[in-house]
Amino acid sequence: MATQRNPIAGQVAIVGLGHTVQGELPGRSAEENAVDAALLALADAGLTAADLNGLISCKSVQGQANDVAVGGLLGLNLPYVQSLDYGTCNFSLHLAVMAVVTGMADTILLTYGANARSGKFDFGKPMYGADMASAAGLVHISGRAGLALQRHKAVYGTTDEQFGMLAVGQRLWAQMNPNAIFQQPLTMADYLAEPYMVEPLRRSDVTMISDGGVAVVVTTAERAQDLPNKPVYLSGMAEFAGVRSEHNPENLMRPWLKDSARAIWDATGLGPSDIDALYIQDPTALWSLQMLEYYGFCGIGEGGPFLGEGHTVPGGDLPLNTHGGQLSESYTWGWMHVVEAVRQLRGQAGERQLGRGERSDGKKGDPEIAMYCSSHGFVKAAASILSVNPEVGR
Numbered sequence: 001m002a003t004q005r006n007p008i009a010g011q012v013a014i015v016g017l018g019h020t021v022q023g024e025l026p027g028r029s030a031e032e033n034a035v036d037a038a039l040l041a042l043a044d045a046g047l048t049a050a051d052l053n054g055l056i057s058c059k060s061v062q063g064q065a066n067d068v069a070v071g072g073l074l075g076l077n078l079p080y081v082q083s084l085d086y087g088t089c090n091f092s093l094h095l096a097v098m099a100v101v102t103g104m105a106d107t108i109l110l111t112y113g114a115n116a117r118s119g120k121f122d123f124g125k126p127m128y129g130a131d132m133a134s135a136a137g138l139v140h141i142s143g144r145a146g147l148a149l150q151r152h153k154a155v156y157g158t159t160d161e162q163f164g165m166l167a168v169g170q171r172l173w174a175q176m177n178p179n180a181i182f183q184q185p186l187t188m189a190d191y192l193a194e195p196y197m198v199e200p201l202r203r204s205d206v207t208m209i210s211d212g213g214v215a216v217v218v219t220t221a222e223r224a225q226d227l228p229n230k231p232v233y234l235s236g237m238a239e240f241a242g243v244r245s246e247h248n249p250e251n252l253m254r255p256w257l258k259d260s261a262r263a264i265w266d267a268t269g270l271g272p273s274d275i276d277a278l279y280i281q282d283p284t285a286l287w288s289l290q291m292l293e294y295y296g297f298c299g300i301g302e303g304g305p306f307l308g309e310g311h312t313v314p315g316g317d318l319p320l321n322t323h324g325g326q327l328s329e330s331y332t333w334g335w336m337h338v339v340e341a342v343r344q345l346r347g348q349a350g351e352r353q354l355g356r357g358e359r360s361d362g363k364k365g366d367p368e369i370a371m372y373c374s375s376h377g378f379v380k381a382a383a384s385i386l387s388v389n390p391e392v393g394r
Contacts, residue, residue, distance in 0.1 A: 006236055006267045010390030012097045013224035013231035016045025016217030017339050022330030023181050025211040026118040030064040034113025035073045037213030041109065045217040046228045054080040054105030056096050058087025058333065060114035062121050070111050080105035087112065088281055089216070089335040090374040090382035094237050096218045106220050112335045113213040123209070141377060142206050145284040146198035148252040152289065153200065158304035160200065164191040166285040166320075167204035167327055169313035174324025176314075176352035179336075181210055182328040205285040207326035214335035216342075221390055232342045235369070235393030236270070236385040238263035243379050251378060257294035260373075260381035265296070268385055268393035272296045275385075276367030277354055278318055279341050281334030281374035282325045288312075291373045292320075295383070310360075314352075317361035322352050334374045338384075341370040345388050368392075 018040025020033055028036075034057065042048060055078050057067040067083035080099055084092055089112070096108045124139050138144055152158050168188055174180035186204060194202040224231035240263065242248050242256035249255070265271055272295065280288045289303045297318060298306035312320035323329045323340035330336055343349045347366040355365045369392060373383045385393060 006393050008097055008101055008237065009235050009268065009393035010233045011221055012100045012218055012234045013221050014216055014218050014342050015224050015227045015229055015231060016041040016047065017342055018044055018215040019336065019339060020213040022179055022210050022212040022332065024117050025115060028115060028211065030060045030062060030113040030115050031069040031073055033115060033211060033213030034065045034070050034111040034215065037113065037215040038074060038109055038111050041215035041217050044229065047217065049074055049076055052076065052107050052109050053078055054099055054108030056092050056108060056110045057083045058092050058112040059083060059085050060112065061116050062114065062119065065111070065113040080108070086376050088333050088374040088376065088382065089338045090372060090384055093338065093384055094239065094382065097234050097237060100218065100220060106223065108218050110216045110218065112332060115211045117209045117211045141283055142198040142201055144252060144378060145286040146201045149200050149286050151252055156301035156304060160192060161188060162304035162308040163285065163289065164188055165307040165313065166288050167191055170321050170325045170327045172314050173322050173352060174328035177323050177329060180324040180329040181208055201284060204327060207283045207331055210331040212330055212332055214332050214339060216338060230346050230388060232345045232386050232388060233390045234384060235387045236264050236268035237383065238267060239380065239382045241380045245379055254290055254378060257290060257375070257381045260383050261295040264383045264385060270385060270393065274369055275371045276363065277322060277341065277344050277370040278320050279337040279370065279372040280321060281337055282321065282327055285327060287375065288320065295373060315359060317359055319354055322349065322354065337372050341372055341386055345370055345386060
């Protein structure tokens with residue numbers, strides 16, 4: 001019997017989505033926010049907690065909302081329970097897929113909850129312990145990202161106007177999203193007039209901090225057929241870790257992102273031109289610039305001109321972070337990116353639904369294939385491809 005190139009394609013489906021209001025939720029713990037979202041996701045999937053046999057939690061930035069805390073509030077004892085320190089939904093989703101395809105569980109709830117804003121969490125801490133970069137004052141991710149953008153500008157000639165299209169474009173998307181925190185207009189003139197936060201990053205290039213909960217339900221492709229929502233299948237997934245960190249040449253540029261890209265394209269047989277909607281976890285806009293290049297949506301060093309041509313903004317041929325991303329919608333470590341991707345594939349994104357207006361590539365109709373790329377700072381990369389067609393990626 002021939003070995004399937006990509007054994008996970010079409011085997012696991014996302015069937016439920018839930019999230020709280022994003023913003024400031026005083027008096028609510030990270031665990032309570034996660035549970036509120038979990039109940040909404042189960043209702044969306046047409047399930048109850050009794051239908052679950054798996055739980056994967058992503059600890060929040062405060063190190064809270066782990067599996068024991070969330071499972072306890074939900075009153076669950078389950079065969080398969082795990083917690084990740086940094087799930088970004090991609091890593092959590094991949095763990096869930098592996099549990100399903102190996103038979104350890106068949107219906108799994110994934111949760112994230114945080115109250116970093118109302119809890120006034122201190123982000124002025126070393127990212128990776130007491131390393132030399134932290135000793136130099138780079139205690140927040142925007143410090144390294146600012147240096148990486150300076151490097152990109154110096155090597156490739158990327159301009160402020162080109163780079164600013166990320167913040168301006170995502171604000172345009174956010175203005176069509178009632179869940180987004182930042183909805184006020186942001187013109188290029190507004191953007192360029194902003195003071196630097198960490199030069200050359202401006203305030204609009206860096207995520208806000210918000211409270212909120214997000215949850216996703218995944219199950220087998222077979223069970224998904226009996227549930228109310230259109231199934232959204234995992235067509236492919238890949239990860240790569242550059243854990244040599246500062247010992248990697250040009251690590252600020254995160255060249256190991258291209259290894260994750262190569263892996264997912266090889267596994268699925270797909271390429272950048274097959275993607276109808278792209279989602280990039282963006283604690284800073286620099287992440288999007290790097291991943292557009294490394295995943296092959298434009299050439300290395302060509303991200304600036306690509307952005308400047310308007311490909312990623314409403315009406316462009318590569319819709320990017322159609323909910324506003326972490327720059328304009330909410331923080332949530334990228335979990336809302338997956339929620340938005342699934343909504344777009346279901347045709348449930350309201351005013352910003354793709355296919356309802358003209359695109360420069362002529363595509364019409366609801367999108368069929370979406371991609372989510374994420375990373376853990378300067379050490380790990382992950383990518384998932386989602387589709388409404390279970391045959392995609394096989």
